[in-house]
Amino acid sequence: MRDVVDDTAFRGALGRFASGVTVVSTVVDGVDHAMTASAFTSVSMNPPQVLVCAHKVSRFHDAVLESGVWGVSVLAEAAQEASAWFAWRGRPLDGQIERFAHHRGDTGVMLLDDGLAWLECRTAAVHDGGDHSILVGDVLAARVHEFEDTPLLYYRSHYGTIMRSDASEKTYRQGER
Incomplete structure (x- = not known):
């Protein structure tokens, strides 16, 4: 039997995990669908795979299941407005991407x-995750912005x-600290 977890405490605990911010997109019948996601991570280096979690009641969820392909834009600090826009549920689909500079993969x-950075993925597996689906994607393409290095982060x-700190995980392994 599972103990009942206090909803407020659960949300508070999750909010204390700092994460990067992505916008995940797909296209179905010429209509773009996109959502902001911090529930994104790498899965495997060989084969290259990532995952993202999509809320089952969102428009994006059904669209990405239908299309089977999706893109991930790992956002720079300059993309804060885009992050907020694509996080807004119920925004109009028509013209939703036109306000932000973009390109097609x-x-x-x-x-x-x-x-x-940008990734293009093909859905390899879909797992049940309660009120979300966990989409595992085979990475078809990966690109990085060589001259930009200011990530957008999300916390509470x-x-x-x-x-930036001078220390890294390598610093501690090499005993340099």
Whole structure:
């Protein structure tokens, strides 16, 4: 038997996990669908796979299941407005991407120009995740913005960016600290 978890405490605990911000997109019958997602991570290096979680009642969810391909724009700090826009549920689909500079990937998905990196994926598996579906994607293409290095971060419902430290995980493994 599972203990009942306090909803407020659960949300509060999750809010204390800082994450990067992505916009995930797909296209069905010429109509773009996109959503802001911080529930995104790498799965495997070989084969290259990532995952994203999509709310089952969202328009994006049904569209990405139908299309089978999706793009991920890993957002730079400059894309804060785009992040907020694509997080807004119920925004009009018509013209929704026109307000942000973007380009099309080889699969036809929309990728935001204000990104640090871009991935194009084909859905490899879909897993039940309660009120979300966990979409695992085979990465078909990966590109990075060589001259931009200011990530957009999300923490406790607020946007932020990083302050770099000289230390890294390698510093501690090499005993340099």
